[in-house]
Amino acid sequence: MRIRITFSKTGALKYIGNLDLHTIWERAARRAGLPLAYTQGFHPQPKINIASPLPLGISSHCEIVDLRLNEDVELTSLPARLQSAMPSGIGIIKVEQVDEHAPALQTQVVAAEYEVTLTEAADESALKRKVDQLLASESLPRERRGKQYDLRPLIEMLEMNSENKIQMRLAAREGATGRPEEVLDSLGIPIEKVQIERTELIFKN
């Protein structure tokens, strides 16, 4: 059986990375008594697939994970069972069964939307101008972890909604993932003066 879980990641869990999140899911499944399926081989790994790693420091109410189980389980009571096995920063939003043969989650994500809240008042018109400039540019060469790349084609949407909110949609395909803090840096907004939330994962079709 393959189940798909939509969950939130907030509070202290914002600071927990993707590898550690895998372990949290594995242990939670064990605590909840879910019969997780494992890979074969000398070092069996649980079959847990997280749709798209959430960068550190960002909260979200739209994370998605697929778990493969050795046996069928009853779905109606599952959200409550999982919730009670989770640390407080993870909230179970939805659990559904999906086709065993559906393509892997990671291959289906194409983009992600983020909402940025500025914690200190900014000069709204100046920031608007910067956003327009950024969108007007042909390319935005940047460097991350020693690698050159162009940020511009990864930005699919970027707008200011109010004096302290910025909305953006960034590409999240394998090998082409835009990071919100890189966009903020291009706008001259220091990362410690914002709160970022991932609001939606966008899939193929």
Next chain:
Amino acid sequence: MLTSQEIEARLDEILLKVQKPGRYVGGELNIIVKDWDKIQTKVALVFPDIYDIGVSNVGLKILYDQINQRDDALAERAYAPWIDMEALMRGRGIPLYSLESKRPLSGFDLIGFSLPYETLYTNALNILDLSGIPVRCVDRDDSHPIIIAGGHAATNPEPMHAFIDAFVIGEGEEVIHDIINTVQEFKGLQVGTLERSNLQTCKRDDLLRALAKIPGVYVPKFYQTHYMDDGTISHVETTMDGIANPVVKRIVAHLPPPPTNFIVPNIEIVHNRVSVEIMRGCTRGCRFCQAGMITRPVRERSVDEIVDAAEAAVNATGFEELAFLSLSSSDFSYVVELVNKVSERFKGRKLTISLPSLRIESVSVDLMDKLREHYSGGFTLAPEAATERMRRIINKFIPDEDIINTTREIYRRGWTTIKLYFMIGHPSETLEDVQAIADLCKRVINEGRKVAGWKVKLHAGVSTFVPKPQTPFQWVSVDTRENILAKQELLRRELKDHNIKLSWTDPDDTLLEAWLSRGDRHMAEVIYTAWKNGAKFDAWGDQMKYDVWMNAFNERGLDPAFYTYRQRRTDEIFPWDHISAAVRKNFLFQDFRQSLEGKIRVDCRLNCFACGILPTFSNLRRENPGEEWKCPDVKSPATRKTVISNQLSVVGD
């Protein structure tokens, strides 16, 4: 004082700049967060090293449960921030805070440090400083928390006497309640009074006096040390009436149920496991082993209690590893039954089970074989020495043939790696004794190759002996740096085999451990000066700053050799003599003399050597007769009650 909201807001600004921010945010499964304003007494439990090491500490977990089970008290946790985080915290004015409620440590009533080993001392000072609490006891006033500490390092509390208000000697399960009750008596019962004004009504000195009267609690300021001209101690006197001298350790007559709802970290830490203590204490009497001397008497748990607790803990945490803790698993009376039940109960579950400290005998291999489904990695044994002479001196007598037969059998049954622990620097050790370690390792791997081929591996972990307080070797000096270096060089030269991995202890680390564990009150100034000049994380080989320590000795006009390279007079009064683990000094001295004569003392389950435990705890033993303790029963009613047992019987009432 910053509020928890202010601390959280500031943390959000720095956490993305540090490695592993998950260390500093709390929010783990199984933590207990109480309503701060409704709780009378707040205790911060601190492990003075980083989260990754401290969070799995079982001692603090026991206290965390003991305190949080009370309706009128809460316990929260704090650890030492790593260097990157500390710099940012100091830069932004963030004091050290508890992980549960993000409140500054200075807002708690009590701060309790776990000090299982001495190289945590500078971290403890640093944590006080980072909390905005004066590092020295004398500089604290009625507005500051009471600073307490316990753990094996408290066997000799004197080097830390200037920084810790009160030490707990021995086991903490019961005494922590006595301490909290005393704090409550002195601070009144104004539940819901947020301001620390109720604290002002409590005179710190009065509270410390009351704490000093609790059996097993040592408040250094009420003890005065007098010295002789040569720098050794002439005597220690108390400066108030009604307090114990010596301060005798506390024990629990019956081990309380083991903790099961372990905190599950959200990040990878050093020991991702649940631990169940199967027994406390050890009857072997290895003369170098401080734990074996100070944790007496042996008290065992029942197999059913252990297995049920293990299952509850695994279910409550989802951890993939289960460890059974004791100083010597093989000596647990029902070890075979335990292993059978465990392998049955956890059959088919993905779980690594470790049963450390097995004796070197074929039974151990059978035991591990039964846990085969759950075993991981290597097989560890601790011969400690490699010549018959040395084994007699340290009272750990294992014939070579037993070692060879056991290791051969381990390799034959399919384990590819064996880890052997040895110690160099034992009293009167020569290069021949060290050569024998190398020879034994070579023999072990050669025999292994005969049965399992060239894939077999051996890891020789060779540490350096430090003569610890309250052991039969407390009279001997530390081996000199030159000797240690020559012995380590010999081992490196002899053990060049690619399949033998050799590890050893840096002699600088050994010396620091010796100064800190054998020091007197003067050492406090050295610790303070070293910390002021940047010493911290001394337990981390790469962080230990030897020069800083040597300069601190110089600055304070003290000779480090006084603490290490000096054979003690047989009648010397040690800095820790007014602290008692209930093992008589005369017993230790007789054992030391037997060591010099190469005489073995057998397991004391077979023959009681009257170490001192029974006269001290005769009432406890009389009330708890039978199999649980491994001391003989005390049958006759007490004809002569000592002061100590009188006090303890009052506590038990």
